[in-house]
Amino acid sequence: MRTYDLSPFWRSSVGFDRLFDLVNETMNDSDNYPLYDIARIGEDQYQISLALAGFSPEEVTITAEQSTLTVEGRKANKGDHQYLYQGISVRPFRRVFNLAEYVQVKDATFENGMLKISLVREVPEAMKPRRIAIEIAGKEHQQIEQKQAA
Secondary structure (H helix, E strand, O other): OOOOHHHHHHHHHOOHHHHHHHHHHHHHOOOOOOOEEEEEEEOEEEEEEOOOOOHHHHEEEEEEEEEEEEEEEOOOOOOOOOOOOOOOOOOEEOOOOEEEEEEEEEEEEEEEOOEEEEEEEOOOOHHHOOOOOOOHHHHHHHHHHHHHHH
């Protein structure tokens, strides 16, 4: 596994703490349970799909905070089964997704062992680029002079 030294970036940048923390966390994250996909389904729409075989919707909790989405699962009871082989993992899990600015959780559905979380990026109108009209200074000045003469 490759390791990266981020100390040169720490020395020469200000205000990127969160970005470097995310890179460090991602490089150190070795737990890949449960399996998941992240898909872009539109220009500003995304979907996270988690494979949660063996879990029911009541055993899964989704929490959306300002910049993170946390999915947690815990089996209620193991039952009275005596497994000869247990290939379907039902261990407790906690998966955290870091969300970009203005990404909001739209909804979540659970079907056939798949949890699908829909996300949408909604940029406020004040933050969207807008076109500024350019007026000709000479014409505006002429209109003011005509109003004063009348």
